Amino acid sequence: MNTNHFRLTTPKSKALGYTIYEMVVTVSIIGILVAAALPIVYSSVLVHNQDATVLQLKALVKFAQEEAVRGSGASLVICAAEYDTNNGTNSYLNGCASGNSWSEGILTYVDLNSNGSYNSTERLKALRFDGGATVSAATSPGGTALNRLTVLPNGLLTDASNNEAWTFTISQSKFGQTQSVTLLLNNYGYFCVQSYTGQNNGSTALC
Template identity: 30%
Template sequence: MRLSKGFTLVELMVTLAVLAIFLSIAVPSFAEFIRSNRAESQRAAVISSLGLARSEAIRRGTLVRLSPLTGTSWSDGWRIWVDSNGNGSYDSGEAIKEFAAFTGGNTLSSSVSPIIFSSQGYQSGVVFGSTTTLQFRVGASYCPLERDITINHLGRVSTQKRTCT
């Protein structure tokens, strides 16, 4: 009788079949985990950039702006900047920090641009009691991950889950 070392073809096929079944269950869950994690980190980047702009306005004692990198599309990235020459538009060298565009098809939109914080940390140019809202959207059938990011006239930021229909 010969002593064999290694695996038989049948053992190898059974192992591959079990692995295939396991992966077919795990991969969709992992994709959802990645989408959820990406959405959370992008939301956190927006909220932290609003906090940075507000704290820089207080620290510098001047107006600090937060605006899209290009036109009105917040999803393409945004920057925090100080209008050092007072012309009301961004010029080279005025940036405090720039944030990259979103990935994964997520979007950020707002009807307000730029968002301006005063030296007291209040939102400048808005009526007392009003708010500015940024809509963070993830895409079709992922409504539970979407949020409305609201800045009140005092400069405080809050988030609310989007109402799914």
């Protein structure tokens, strides 16, 4: 009798894990996705910083108008603020900036002695801009740079030349991108977006 011997064999198990080729492809795909997403993330950061500065600016103007209306008849001043930094950490308010840059912040005070100068006993509110943006203001039309506005007892805004409108430009250049917005402010304290570069997130209406 012929007997056949059968050898039981088991299939070779498939090797688990990634080959170097598969790993390189995976890392490359991840790199492409990250590179595509970074500009969107950077743009969102710039828009957020810009919007934070815009909201601070609008809030202080509104506050100054309300204080002027319910005050004792003295005019209020809104000016570009100037800060001193001690040891790179603590910031101290000097007062109104001597130049025309509003980048450090904004200050409002009641001019009790009507001398047009700030002293610490007159301060009502000061805000430091945190977004790292460059902020400037100018008359509109004309484009003459300025560093202060006056709030009359009736809440209306004016300046030394009795203008009735001004522009505030807030700009940032980071991560290879530029984000800027120019706001038009009228003497009633109303802001609108005159122009912008990059994105406008809609927090302020277009003019």
